[in-house]
Amino acid sequence: xxxxxxxxxxxxxxxxxxxxxxxxxxxxxxxxxxxxxxxxxxxxxxxxxxxxxxxxxxxxxxxxxxxxxxxxxxxxxxxxxxxxxxxxxxxxxxxxxxxxxxxxxxxxxxxxxxxxxxxxxxxxxxxxxxxxxxxxxxxxxxxxxxxxxxxxxxxxxxxxxxxxxxxxxxxxxxxxxxxxxxxxxxxxxxxxxxxxxxxxxxxxxxxxxxxxxxxxxxxxxxxxxxxxxxxxxxxxxxxxxxxxxxxxxxxxxxxxxxxxxxxxxxxxxxxxxxxxxxxxxxxxxxxxxx
Amino acid sequence: xxxxxxxxxxxxxxxxxxxxxxxxxxxxxxxxxxxxxxxxxxxxxxxxxxxxxxxxxxxxxxxxxxxxxxxxxxxxxxxxxxxxxxxxxxxxxxxxxxxxxxxxxxxxxxxxxxxxxxxxxxxxxxxxxxxxxxxxxxxxxxxxxxxxxxxxxxxxxxxxxxxxxxxxxxxxxxxxxxxxxxxxxxxxxxxxxxxxxxxxxxxxxxxxxxxxxxxxxxxxxxxxxxxxxxxxxxxxxxxxxxxxxxxxxxxxxxxxxxxxxxxxxxxxxxxxxxxxxxxxxxxxxxxxxxxxxxxxxxxxxxxxxxxxxxxxx
Amino acid sequence: xxxxxxxxxxxxxxxxxxxxxxxxxxxxxxxxxxxxxxxxxxxxxxxxxxxxxxxxxxxxxxxxxxxxxxxxxxxxxxxxxxxxxxxxxxxxxxxxxxxxxxxxxxxxxxxxxxxxxxxxxxxxxxxxxxxxxxxxxxxxxxxxxxxxxxxxxxxxxxxxxxxxxxxxxxxxxxxxxxxxxxxxxxxxxxxxxxxxxxxxxxxxxxxxxxxxxxxxxxxxxxxxxxxxxxxxxxxxxxxxxxxxxxxxxxxxxxxxxxxxxx
Numbered sequence: 060x061x062x063x064x065x066x067x068x069x070x071x072x073x074x075x076x077x078x079x080x081x082x083x084x085x086x087x088x089x090x091x092x093x094x095x096x097x098x099x100x101x102x103x104x105x106x107x108x109x110x111x112x113x114x115x116x117x118x119x120x121x122x123x124x125x126x127x128x129x130x131x132x133x134x135x136x137x138x139x140x141x142x143x144x145x146x147x148x149x150x151x152x153x154x155x156x157x158x159x160x161x162x163x164x165x166x167x168x169x170x171x172x173x174x175x176x177x178x179x180x181x182x183x184x185x186x187x188x189x190x191x192x193x194x195x196x197x198x199x200x201x202x203x204x205x206x207x208x209x210x211x212x213x214x215x216x217x218x219x220x221x222x223x224x225x226x227x228x229x230x231x232x233x234x235x236x237x238x239x240x241x242x243x244x245x246x247x248x249x250x251x252x253x254x255x256x257x258x259x260x261x262x263x264x265x266x267x268x269x270x271x272x273x274x275x276x277x278x279x280x281x282x283x284x285x286x287x288x289x290x291x292x293x294x295x296x297x298x299x300x301x302x303x304x305x306x307x308x309x310x311x312x313x314x315x316x317x318x319x320x321x322x323x324x325x326x327x328x329x330x331x332x333x334x335x336x337x338x339x340x341x342x343x344x345x346x347x348x349x
Numbered sequence: 350x351x352x353x354x355x356x357x358x359x360x361x362x363x364x365x366x367x368x369x370x371x372x373x374x375x376x377x378x379x380x381x382x383x384x385x386x387x388x389x390x391x392x393x394x395x396x397x398x399x400x401x402x403x404x405x406x407x408x409x410x411x412x413x414x415x416x417x418x419x420x421x422x423x424x425x426x427x428x429x430x431x432x433x434x435x436x437x438x439x440x441x442x443x444x445x446x447x448x449x450x451x452x453x454x455x456x457x458x459x460x461x462x463x464x465x466x467x468x469x470x471x472x473x474x475x476x477x478x479x480x481x482x483x484x485x486x487x488x489x490x491x492x493x494x495x496x497x498x499x500x501x502x503x504x505x506x507x508x509x510x511x512x513x514x515x516x517x518x519x520x521x522x523x524x525x526x527x528x529x530x531x532x533x534x535x536x537x538x539x540x541x542x543x544x545x546x547x548x549x550x551x552x553x554x555x556x557x558x559x560x561x562x563x564x565x566x567x568x569x570x571x572x573x574x575x576x577x578x579x580x581x582x583x584x585x586x587x588x589x590x591x592x593x594x595x596x597x598x599x600x601x602x603x604x605x606x607x608x609x610x611x612x613x614x615x616x617x618x619x620x621x622x623x624x625x626x627x628x629x630x631x632x633x634x635x636x637x638x639x640x641x642x643x644x645x646x647x648x649x650x651x652x653x654x655x656x657x658x659x660x661x662x
Numbered sequence: 663x664x665x666x667x668x669x670x671x672x673x674x675x676x677x678x679x680x681x682x683x684x685x686x687x688x689x690x691x692x693x694x695x696x697x698x699x700x701x702x703x704x705x706x707x708x709x710x711x712x713x714x715x716x717x718x719x720x721x722x723x724x725x726x727x728x729x730x731x732x733x734x735x736x737x738x739x740x741x742x743x744x745x746x747x748x749x750x751x752x753x754x755x756x757x758x759x760x761x762x763x764x765x766x767x768x769x770x771x772x773x774x775x776x777x778x779x780x781x782x783x784x785x786x787x788x789x790x791x792x793x794x795x796x797x798x799x800x801x802x803x804x805x806x807x808x809x810x811x812x813x814x815x816x817x818x819x820x821x822x823x824x825x826x827x828x829x830x831x832x833x834x835x836x837x838x839x840x841x842x843x844x845x846x847x848x849x850x851x852x853x854x855x856x857x858x859x860x861x862x863x864x865x866x867x868x869x870x871x872x873x874x875x876x877x878x879x880x881x882x883x884x885x886x887x888x889x890x891x892x893x894x895x896x897x898x899x900x901x902x903x904x905x906x907x908x909x910x911x912x913x914x915x916x917x918x919x920x921x922x923x924x
Contacts (some may be wrong), residue, residue, distance in 0.1 A: 094460060141639045148646040150459075151406070155599045156642045157594060163635025170628050281467070281588060285528075289462040319479040326468035333465055334453050352756065374829035375778040522777045528785055529776035530790075537763045538751050544750035547712050548830055549738035558773055604754075 061192025066314040069308070072268060074306020075206040076102070079261035080215070080283025081290065081298035083254035089230035090243075090250035092150065093142060098283060099276030100164040100257025104130045106271030107168055107256045109263045110177040119180070120177040127259045133164065134255025136230040138248045144249075146244075161276060165320070168273035177347050181267040209257060210299055216253075217295075226250065282325075289329050291342025300340065305329070353528040355654075359607035360520045364494030367513040381507035382621055387512035388573045390521055390613035393597045394606065395566020398523060400595070401604035402532065403559040405455060409470025410522030410567050415477055415586020417568030418575035422492040423483055432495045436572040442566030444561045451560040452553065470591050478583040488643040491576075492575045497588050508577050515573070519566060520606050523623045527606075535559055536604075567594075600641055602648025611649050615641075663726045663864040665690045666742075666834040671720030673710055680706045681889045682789045684720070688834070688865040693856065695868045695876045699887035699909065703871040705747055707886070708836050713737045724834060739767055741833030745823040745840060747869070753812040757803060757822055760811055761794035764829025793877065797825040801855060817848040824855060834865045841872045853879050885909070 083098045113124035141156050148156075183197035201315045217223040228236040229246040237243050256277065262271065269275075284307045290297025305325050312324030360386025367387070374380055396410050417440060420439025424430035430438065454465045477484050484490060495502040526532045534555045537545040546552055551604060575581045584590065619637065623630040645652035673680050681703045688694040696704050711722050713734035718842035721730040724740045744763075752760050767788060775783050784834045798804050801821035805809070806814060814822065820840060827835055829919070840847040853875055860866045870876050876883065879899045885892040885906050894901045900906055 094463075105575065141643065145643045145646065148642070151400070151595075151599050152642050152646050155596055158596060159638030159642065161635070162631050162638065165630025166629065166633075166635055170632065186394050204395055277589070285464050285468070288461055292460050294555050320475060323475045325472055326431045330454075330465055330468050333461055337457050337461060339461070466760070484856075525779035526773075526777050528787065529779070530766060530771055531776045532771055533755075533759060533763045534766060536755055540752035542756055543714065543734075544746065544752065544826075545763070546734035547714075547736050547738055547742075547744050548764050551733075551735045551761070562773070631745075651898040657718065 062314065064191045064193035064195075066310045068193060068195045070307035070310030071303060072196075072202050072265075072306070073309060074303035075202050076261050076265045076269075076279070076302070077255050077282045077286045077305050078206060079209065080279050080301045080304025081257050081286040081302045082210070082295060084283055084287040084291060085205050085295050085298040086250045086254045086257075087247075088287075090226060090288050091142070091247040093157065094150070094325075095137075095251075095254070095282070096131070096154060096280050096284070097137060097164060097276070098254065098258060099278070099280030100161050100168075101134065101255045101276075102262035102265075102279050103168060103271060103273065103276040104164070105132060105259030105262025106179070106266035106275070107177070107262075107273065108170050108259075110179060110266065113174055113179065119182075126263055127256055130255045130259035130262075131252050134251040135248065136235055138251040142247070142251070144243065161280065165274055165276060172273060174273055176270045177266070178270050178273045179263070179266045196268060198267045202268070205260065205264050206299075208280040209260065210295075213253070213257075213295065218229065222249070260283045285326065285329055288339055289332060291336075291339030294339070294341035295342030297339055353487045353524075356524045356527055356606055359605070360517070360524045363520055363532070363607060363610060364517045366515055370513075371509065372650045373518040373602070380509045382618060384505060384508045384512050384577060385574075386603055386610070386614045386617045387509075387516045388570050388577065389594075389597065390610040391516050391573070392567045392570035393594055393601070393609040393613050394516070394519055394523055395563040395570070396594050396598050397563075397603065397606070398526070398535075399563040400567070401602075401608075402527065402535040402539065403556055405559065406459070406595075407466040407470075407563070408463045408588075408591050408595065409466035409468070409473070410563070410588045411588070412470035412473035413447065413564040413567035414571035414574075414590065415473055415581075415583070415615075416443045416446065417571030417573075418492075418511070418581045419477055419484060419571075420568070421495075421572045421575050422490050422581045425493045426490065427483060432493060432576060433497060434513055435567065436495075436576075437488065439572050440565045440568045443564040447555065447561045447564035451557045455556040455560060467588070467591070470586065471588060474583055474586040474588070477586055482579075484583075487583060489580060489585075492579050492581055494579065495576045510574075512573055512577070515569070516610070519569075520610075523606050531555065531558060539604075541637075547575045562583035569642055596638065599648060600638065602650040603653070605648065605650040605654075608648050608650035664688060664723070665692075666722070666867065667725055668707075668711060668722045669720055671707070671710060671717045671722060673706065673719075677890055681710065681717075684816075684886070684891055686891075686894060688867055690833075690865055691860050691863045692881045693860045693866045693868060693879050695870060695878060695880035695883045696886060697870065697873075698884060698892070701888075702886040703889040704886055705838060706889075708744060708867075708869065712742060712836060728759060733787045738830055738832075741831075742836070743827040743830045743834070744836035745820075745827050745838055747838040747842065749819050749823060751814075751819050751822060752810045753768050756808050756810055757814065757818075758791065758794050758798060758807040760822055761797050761826050761829050762790050764797075764826040765790045765793060767830055794829065797829055800828070800858075801825045801888065802851060803822035817844045820844060821848070821852065824852070828859065832864060834867065835859060836867045836869075838869045839871060840868070841870060843873050849875060897903050 080098055080102060087093055087095045100193055105126050108126035109122045113119055124301050136194055137160050141160055145153060181198040182201055187194035187196055217227055226246050227240045228241055229243045233243050286297045286301035289304060290301030308325040308328055309321045313321035316324055370383060373597050392414055399405050399407055417439040421435045422431050424435030424438060425432050450469055457465050478487055534550045537550060538552055538555055598609060598614035600615055602608025611656055619634060620630060623633050626633055664687035669685050671684045672682050684707060698704055707859060710717050713732055715733060721728055724742055729737055729740050769786055798807055799822060803821060824840060840852050856866055857879055880897055883897055883900045884894045885900060887909045892909055893900060893906050
């Protein structure tokens with residue numbers, strides 16, 4: 060039982076980060092049909108900027124704020140200088156652009172920062188809480204709570220504000236959105252801003268647990284993408300659940316089956332789900348009109 | 350007809366370049382680079398059959414590349430199979446695997462297909478990493494040199510010709526396929542699956558055909574790289590390698606045989622050329638990928654060809 | 663035995679009953695039109711009988727053989743071919759290549775011979791191309807053979823699709839609004855082609871809004887409304903059928919009233 064709880068806690072923690080990355084994928088995809096493979100780099104930037112700002116003597120909360128702002132600026136630049144100029148290009152072309160951006164950001168981080176692993180002091184200390192025999196880091200609870208808050212805020216933004224509704228309208232039908240006067244280009248830019256901010260927050264929160272370095276983004280992007288597809292591309296709820304499921308599968312797979320094959324277990328389950336539900340858990344199937 | 354002629358002209362051009370390039374290459378180092386270009390172009394050409402012709406994405410193609418590479422490493426080392434036979438076995442194994450997993454995977458579309466192939470590639474890479482008693486684990490293993498009936502193929506020069514001739518043949522085969530009922534079926538599927546199916550094309554069968562062929566191309570390329578390098582590591586089959594293949598195919602131009610070669614050339618030569626920038630290598634590489642894709646959206650070869658056509662009165 | 667028959671076909675999407683208990687039979691060489699107001703279920707019916715949608719109920723037959731539930735490519739092999747209302751042309755292929763794809767069922771398929779371009783394959787390519795040229799000539803598009811399809815005009819694409827469907831040598835040809843968006847000359851050309859095809863023994867099932875075309879060339883007409891059969895008969899019978907008049911004219915009048923009052 061303690062073992063089970065231990066795996067559950069670590070699975071949910073990692074899963075929450077995957078969920079945030081998947082959410083970032085989903086937001087940008089919905090607004091623009093772009094699969095942004097630089098999403099993992101947002102997480103990396105959040106962690107790395109905070110690490111180097113605190114090392115320069117900036118207090119942690121301010122450092123975190125700087126990191127979020129910096130990442131949002133990077134997200135805006137990515138949209139302004141790489142995605143917007145290629146508007147109308149095919150899906151694969153846009154994917155290669157984001158892969159190029161991911162390589163570029165990784166290269167920049169290696170030059171501006173360094174190639175070593177870094178950590179941050181946990182916000183609520185290092186003393187694990189004992190729950191049913193399992194040792195749970197306070198930081199894990201913070202990660203989970205923050206993820207929950209982000210999901211709720213995002214939901215409120217989408218359903219309760221005009222700008223959120225404009226974003227939803229853009230996602231549903233770009234042409235119709237433009238016809239009713241929504242500036243869809245700005246909505247796409249906004250989706251990059253929100254995704255970058257979410258990624259950065261995830262990176263800041265998880266660094267005390269998993270460490271960060273210039274190249275953590277690739278694996279996170281890969282897992283986040285898989286989580287988003289498992290949930291069903293375009294569904295925010297699916298993205299969050301997909302992320303948590305992938306995290307749990309990894310943790311339990313590593314604990315009960317084989318740590319060497321933990322990723323294999325996660326992907327085998329994803330493949331099985333897709334064979335039964337080719338549009339993911341919450342994806343829209345839709346009838347093709349001809 | 351016109352498209353077919355253009356494709357054949359491209360293959361001829363490629364053959365001429367392979368034949369004449371040694372006249373201008375100044376040192377074994379350049380032969381080595383050219384060999385790497387040919388090997389990667391071979392894998393990308395295979396991927397292009399799937400992505401460019403049939404329109405089906407694969408983010409796991411390095412898996413097949415890895416199967417080929419490890420076949421010529423494990424076969425001769427552990428089971429005493431001659432390298433050339435191991436190469437053929439590797440290609441057959443990759444084709445067989447593609448045949449088995451292709452049917453369920455290729456039912457998926459677009460991004461879902463992307464994630465499924467990504468998962469397949471990761472699973473292959475993971476097996477290669479974890480079955481250490483056979484594969485040497487994360488550190489990889491040495492690969493015995495290729496011995497072709499007494500001719501020991503080693504060094505840049507012999508490999509230049511082996512890989513170059515193979516690439517030319519592979520391009521010729523691909524061009525033939527393009528101008529056949531199979532090629533037309535694949536291109537039709539790319540443009541409209543619905544229309545293709547009501548004309549009698551069995552979508553599943555043709556997607557599978559393209560998948561198996563591309564796997565075989567990839568495995569042969571992987572075997573060549575392993576034999577040429579004398580070493581394999583799990584990175585051979587890794588996610589980044591798969592992404593590299595896709596980037597080469599898209600940069601050069603999907604659906605263009607010559608584009609596969611141009612894309613492979615760019616991404617093999619650039620990092621070599623960029624080493625003078627030391628730490629800035631990745632920054633420049635990333636920038637170049639973005640700039641090329643923004644300005645030449647259809648890929649280098651098709652975009653430039655379209656420009657050339659438009660300039661003619 | 664009818665060349666093509668539909669028996670009691672129904673289909674529902676969620677709760678929406680798009681087609682209810684549709685039955686009809688088409689004889690060899692007959693031109694059989696299906697008409698009805700927008701949303702009557704005409705295109706849905708085509709999508710069902712070409713294997714794209716699976717009917718919730720009912721069966722359909724080609725030359726007496728039950729072909730319900732077969733995938734589209736198998737239906738094509740049984741002699742069923744179709745065109746699409748909103749065009750499904752292979753846009754990145756030339757006009758002639760589009761039609762050559764239509765010859766797929768009449769070509770030999772071995773990947774290895776194709777890879778090595780064996781003499782037999784090259785011979786077959788030449789034969790396919792010659793046949794495709796004939797079909798282009800039939801629809802008056804010889805001069806555009808090498809033009810990439812996305813550079814063709816709308817009316818040309820419509821004719822290209824008809825020629826492509828004919829390339830399969832169908833026993834039953836389903837045409838979904840072949841004359842929509844075409845000018846008077848193009849429409850006349852298309853109606854000539856349809857009559858020529860039917861005269862060669864092919865059963866033509868036609869969905870069309872151009873009533874003049876329908877009345878002129880159809881042997882029989884089947885009227886749908888709201889997913890149900892309203893009437894079936896010769897053009898004269900349909901023209902004078904009170905239910906049809908009510909559905910068409912009455913519908914228009916009702917719509918006009920609703921508009922005026924709203």
